[in-house]
Amino acid sequence: MGGAAQRFWSELRALRRAAPGPTLEQLVRRGELRSSSPAPSKSTISAWFNGTSVPSAQHLPHLLDMTAFLQRQAANTYVPRTEGQWQTLFRRARDEQDKAQTRGRPLKPRPTPARPDTLPAGAAGFVGRSAELRTILDWLEPTAPSNPDGGGHGDVALLTVAGMGGVGKTELALQAAHQANERGWFTGGALFADVGGYGREAEPTAAALALRFLLALGVKPKDLPAEPDQLLDLWHSHLNELRSREQPVLLVLDNVRTLATVAALVPRTPHRLLLTARHKPAALSGRFFSLAPMGDEEAVDLLASLLRVRDAQDDRVGHQREHARHIVALCGNLPLALRITAALLQEDETRPLGHYAEELRAERTRLDTLAYEDVDREGRPLAVRACFDLSYRYLPDDCKRALRLVAAAPGNGLSAEAAAVLLGQGSRRLLGTLARTHLLGVHSGSRWVMHDLIRLYGSERAEETAVSDGRDSSVDDLYDHYASSLRSANDNLVPGRGSTRFPTAREALAWLDEECDVLIASALSPAAGRRPTREHLGFLLNRYLDMRRRFEDVVVLATDALSRAEAEGSAACRAHALSSMGNALTAMRRHAEAAPLHEQAVSLYFEMNEEGAAAAALVNLGSALHSGEKYQDAYYARTLAVFYFQRTRQAHGRGSALVALAQTLLEIGRPAEGSRVNREGIRILEEVGDVVAAASAMVTEGDIRSRRKAGDSLPLYREAMERLGAAHAFHAQGVACTHLADELARRGSVSDAIDAYGTAARLFRDTGDLVAEDVVLRRISSLPADDV
Template identity: 35%
Template sequence: MGRNDQRAHASGNGQVLQVAGDYHAHSPAAQALAGLPAGPGELVGREERAAQLLALLNPAGDGGPVTAVRGFGGIGKTALALHTAHEAVRRGWFAGGALFVALRGYDPAGPVGAEAAVAALLSALGVPEQDRPPTPEEQLTLYRSELARRTEPVLIVADDAATAAQIQPLVPAGGDHRLLVTSRHTLVAPGFAPRLIDLAELTPDAAAALIAGVLRRARPGDERPRRERAALARVGEHCGHLPLALHIVAALLTADPGLRIADAADDLADARARLERLRHTAVDGSSIAVRATFDLSYQRLPAEQQRLFRLITVNPGPQVSTEAAAAIAELDPRETRTLLAALAEACLIAEQPTGSGCWRMHDLIRLYATEQGEAAAEEDRREDAVDRLLDHYLTRTDAADDHLRVLYGQPTPPEFPDRAAAVAWLERERASLVGAVALAAEAGRHSVAIGLAHCLRIFLNRHRHLADALAVCRCAVTAAQTVGDRDQEAGALNILGLSLWATREFDEAIDAFNSTLTIYRELGDRNGEGQALNNLGLALIETGQYEKAIAAFREDLTICREFNDRRGEGQTLNNLGNALRVTGRHEEAIAAFREDLTICREFNDRHGEGQALNNLGLALSVTGRHEEAIAAFREDLTICREFNDRHGEGQTLNNLGNALLHAGQHKESVATLRQALAICRELGERYLEAKALGNLALTLSQMSRTNEALTYAEQAAALLAALGEHEEEADLRHYADLLRAQPPSRWARLRRALTRRRTPAQ
């Protein structure tokens, strides 16, 4: 056996410290009865985990002999273990004693070996050194025998284990004894599978309570936590709600009672300097630091794991998928997953949820990994990794976008089996994809930034991720202007205008479309000119400029027919129909919608077909053909559900409910409108919610349920007022006044508050 200079300390009533290799006997040791170090003064935010751990430690329970608390450095594993161990002893569960051994699994000098740990525990159990056999195997047998002969349960806490090999020899054989382990690794091996308790960062409230508790225990009159609650929350956020980081900041604030919490938060606001500031040095020169804690875990990784740990930080989102990590590292996906799983085993990343192929990293660990990556940027060819990641995202997003655009009978890309799979991937990767647009622009890959923005727009708008849509479109405009590409600039301005239209920022949308139109006319691009005219018409309708909108649509229609662009013609007919309908030219509108419907069916464009049906239903309803309108809305509803288009489903349910009302089917109208209301609230669509509330009020008043109708009308009016839709608000206020007096006999002014769906030109 080689010598190991690491010492294993086992606490107890014994007077022996055991050192691996050489044994130094002192006075005989008594049995250990109270050998635990002091626990934390107060355990904050771990109540659920403490209860879970207590249930596993209970000798009368079925928790098994070994429980391991795992989590990355600084997460509070030892604090939880000691707190729970003290509570278990207080409850009288371990009359045979409670021992503590520090295994120093991540100590730079090397971890404590199992033999040294066993010898130290024998000392604490009262076995004098001179009474121990000479070989490690014999000492292990003696350790197990000592535990086996004790009729009262013994608790052993083994702190900071690095490997299962350190722990396996310490496992009690039989009886009600318990071994509680803490580790930064998942300690499993063939034939050894402890019960695992995973620790994550604290909640924001618990993080604030931890700092406040430390300050008030030091100085009960410290008013800073009460006065600076918002700053306390900021500190917690900057610390990633990591207990070690929070304790460091609490120590700094305790040492300087005049330091405002807001100033401490400001000091931590700079992410680049955050790890350096999360360090505390005591007067005796000892120090604790978050970076040093992470160093211990990182330095134990093999080289290939270190490289992947560094490289995955080039991904801009909060998580990285196995496929994206494989592209970054230029590795096979299966090999990449093996490496990622090893990083997860080391508690440096976590797969969330398990089996998803998505890996997350704590904010402070990410900062640390980024630092390591930048230091090794040349060695890792970090810029090449960024290029590979961007190419991966552009290829996959383009394929997913093809599914959303419905390529009219053409085969879809093989990357995704169907539209649902494409949308699921886009949802999963959304944050990374949005970040990738900005990353591409920063890296000088302007064409990638523009391409990603175009590929993301339909998904982001259709699934109502509108803030993200605006962000990527603005980035695309800037990228195109940076390289001076007027054609790309026009395309980017066009999709920006569409996103502004979706967020109801109509004046800005008109400006964007006018700029698009100007550029396309300068370039002589008639097809682009037609798209810009179509989209400009949409925004003009929303600002009440109906005749200008009709003129724009008719001009676009001429261009579509000039190029024999049947799909563009159908879209423009749909939008022209809406403009005609709001100006009271209902029969012309119905004709336009029916022609668009024919074109959509010709191309098997189910999404366009649904939009045409919805708008046709609105026109039919206004002209009193309610049964035809109901049939159109029901057909559109089927298509919305086929696409999992929740926004469209909410709109169509609202319109269907209104048509059912006017057809005299009041009960079915109420049920339908309640479905619409639920979807609008689920999506946070406040304008559509107001529409549904108004239609519910209208229906309920016809059923003589005046009080309910009044409540819904006032809720709708309040929402419209908050949204700045003052004309419609006035309608509803007037309606509410009528309800207070008597049930109304006419609702003509409310009927025009129906939801409209229009088709933008892509």
């Protein structure tokens, strides 16, 4: 079945989910009573809802009556369709079915394909905002049934929902996005990102967001370019491909502060980008929707609904409506404040609303406009802070301290383990209390997160009690926990090594994936400033960030480390930071920028008479030059590295440098010398006992033989595999196996190549390198189909 029928069924199913009460028997009976024409049977109506049948023309009156009835029964968050819209949906689906039958093809419903959906769940107790929801949904719809050309907003892909903090922008955007998704509008996926622009100094770049969304849409990490401009080009190319397949995508960007950040992400229609911000996006074209505080009665209804989330019998608002109106007014009609208020009232179910209103009114003298840049129509500060203060006042002292410490912790997101380090004994109870009062949230069921504005509030409180709380000491303990865990995770990323903290590389990578943003924030936090630059977390993060191709983050961290090293006067840390930055730029193909940084690092090490470190920096310089195809310069740099490693009697470094030099010799047309140099490197590495490096260099020797067509490379690959397996270097063994498979495929031994690729895939999977596993599986799929 085509898209029109699929769309009709999706809309009908969404309505049924919103109005599950009436039974099929009731719907049949209703049709019998309200029309003289034959009413549809229970099985017929069931087929409509199940997506196996489109109503016939004679059943159209029954369909319209049924949808109107169900829309009246639906939850108040459901935005109803007009009769004309239902007629258009029906007509298109019916026409599609008739055409298919004319072609003699029995119609079968298409299975609904899995599509990316990273939308967080909507909040419990949401009511109201019906007019705003309708406005946003009217814009979101990629192809409105009232207009075959795409609706009144089909030419506009961007909508900004703007308003003050706490006004409910995020929840409104999510409610609209979920409704649109349930109705099947965005078959390409629905993606969400909290940009966090009001809680951090620097927002993610457009390229970083594009990287995140491309991964969510199924683009493989190996297919992602390093440079930001190329990432953005791929982003738009991928969206255009989905557009050509009629698979629109919905993007929701929350808490955007610097609107230029998202300008490069704006897609073409029929894709949609819905963003929330606290100010009007004058620099961006597109639709703008200003979200005001809720209406008085609507806000009262929200408070009543929130109180009934925990106890369906809580009807204090119904019995004390005037006091409820007073509370709503003092809260500035803001949903966030009302949610906190409801949580406080739920803690004491016998507390009269009037008592609470009086206390809330007294707290208005403590308002200021620091977190909220607006006033109400009478010039009074809006009351969100009063709610925060009251919520804070009724917390036990240990929970107050927990709030302050969580707000002072770097990043936004604490695992249970990290929270235990920060807060000590009883951390789960403390966090649970904060969550119940809506001062803290839970993300993905395992991470504690704090709203930006509450974090600002808690940080201010933390400043007042920093000494008595032992704030700096607690945050330092958390920093040490992150550093220790990061070192353990790094151990697992090196083939042949491991740690008790993370038994496998897969577990280490999972932890790094979860904690990476917090680790970066920690590296840039005041706690890092209380450590010597040599302990900078950025240095420890380099290996992981390289694996995940997050080179922009490496540059940010290296820039911070460089600044601190300069202030500290540490030439060694300056050189280390320059090398880190240069290596990242090399990976981003910004070779012209990378080479001067490596040259500076080389000079600094020579000034410190650290010839061994200078040799390592020369290897890095050689890599930048080699990647930039300046092979002659790379040759000189790598030759110098070999010289200084020999002069400082660092055999291991010399062996590694010789293997690198061999690669450059191959490129400048000296393969015979490259082979000799590579064999010398292997000999040295074997002498110093680096079995893994020596065996890996044998793979390079096999590559040289293959390029020169001088000798058989297969025995070298197989011997390397055997040695690496014996050394339990299973990841390196997977690399050797991949080269073996490549050579077999080149020779036409497809069956043997498939076996070798399969072995390599298993090795990469077992060692947690899913990217490399995907690479070899894709090579299998590229082989002749009959052989595969």
